[in-house]
Amino acid sequence: MGRQLKFNIFRYNPEDSASVPHMETFRLEETEAMTLFIALNRIREEQDPSLMFDFMCRAGICGQCAMLINGRPDLACHTKTKKLPDDITVLPMPVFKLIGDLSVDTGTWFRDMNTKVESWIHSDKVLDPAAQEERMDNVLADEIYELERCIECGCCVAACGKANMIPEKFMGAAAFNRIGRFMLDPRDQRTENEYFEVVGTDDGIFGCLGLLGCEDVCPKKLPLQDQLGMLRRKLGFSAVQHIFGKVFSSKK
Amino acid sequence: MYTQTVAQAKEPVRNDAMYDFLQMATGVALVLFMWAHMILVASVNLDFGGGRVMNFIANFFEATYMAQLGGPVIFLVLLFHFFMAARKFPFRAEEQKAMWTHTVRFNHMDTWLWIIQAATAFIILVLGSIHLFSVLTTLPITAARSAARIQTGWWLLLYLVLLPCIELHVGIGAYRIGVKWGWIKRSTREYFHGMENKLSFVMIGIGLITLIMFYFIVTPDPTFMAKTPIPHM
């Protein structure tokens, strides 16, 4: 017989005026290779069909099932209950807008983020669909691919102290990573100034406190720490050079 | 179609970047100063409380006017650092609550470290200013005067609080500068995290030994308390 697991789950439906935020307890016997995703589905099927949570791929690809599992943001579908204690508390991720129970709206947040960082290749070259694609060095292509792996789950944002402090404003590690990706891409013609315009503020890279919550929770293990460091150093020192440059040239 | 003309005409606002840089630069300056400071005061241990080495070093700073000038400069750097770093501090109650809820719920090492850094900051602001004011208004610095101050008892208490606050703030600060500016990479983070812990412990240890030395061994300057504008606290 498997362990008896106790799930403390956050319940609240903002659409229902009678609903108040509260924790509800469910019990379930652990089965072989159980994931939190399986457990939640069983609770919904066997105990309470009104339980709200998101999932799609159940394979760590779509990024839909992120939630706070004993306080830590992670994907429900790749979290084995075996690795959790008997008592499991599940909360919806903070920062994002609550849809209901464990379901949050990461879509709007990421759409805004992608708009803010202008998440596309900026080029004034005219595309010739008949021509062969431009070639790219393999090593560089791999480096870009490494940063492309983000599944927009939002774990890094939920784990970020700064994003919790100013949820409406702070851009978050996913955005810094996205910008790092375009900075690497030789096809993107944006200048450093233009990148600076996008992230060079206290709501962007200079507001990052370096707490590395993002780095420590990213389920895809994206190199967020190294991206943050690179961005701050590059843009920070360019700003210093720029300002000193102005001071010295105006003295002449 | 993408055109660069608009973007080129517009220069980005670089203030936030500059403030963040200055926060880091003043942080580094203060860390270096604190290490130098530790060498000066801990040198009293070298001749077991005799104070000859410490007086020699202090004399040097006095004779070159580095104490008279450097002291107030350090105070200004401290204030400036406070203004820069305070920009990152959540002064609104709502933000504080959000940060605290997040920290407790997430229970993540580096996030806790930041809480410690922010909390020690305000203690340092008050106690550090008191200390600086007292020392700089009773120059020259000598081992006997320091001993007189510490042996009042209340000052000992102040230093027993200030010492760990400074060392934690400095240790965490140095580590976080490395992380934020990308000098500490994913591959070296664990190593520097360990270093930071050990260094903070060693510094607190040396500081404690020095305080014990001042309190029990060093002969105090008997006329000192009459000279200080801060009376027997």
Ligand code: HEM
């Ligand atoms: C006046 C008292 C002080 C206050 C209010 C203060 C405040 C702060 C705060 C709130 C931070 C965190 C900023 C952030 O997370 O971005 C910080 C960082 C730091 N502080 Fe202080 N501090 C004080 C004194 C000192 C002293 C005396 C030292 C060194 C001896 C020091 C060294 C540092 C360092 C190295 C950092 C990291 C800098 C960075 O993250 O860019 N601070 N300080």
Ligand code: SF4
């Ligand atoms: S390192 Fe920066 S982005 Fe990552 S969790 Fe901390 S404050 Fe947020």
Ligand code: SF4
């Ligand atoms: S960077 Fe990682 S944690 Fe953040 S959204 Fe992308 S995959 Fe999720």
Ligand code: FES
């Ligand atoms: S269900 Fe797609 S990532 Fe978990």
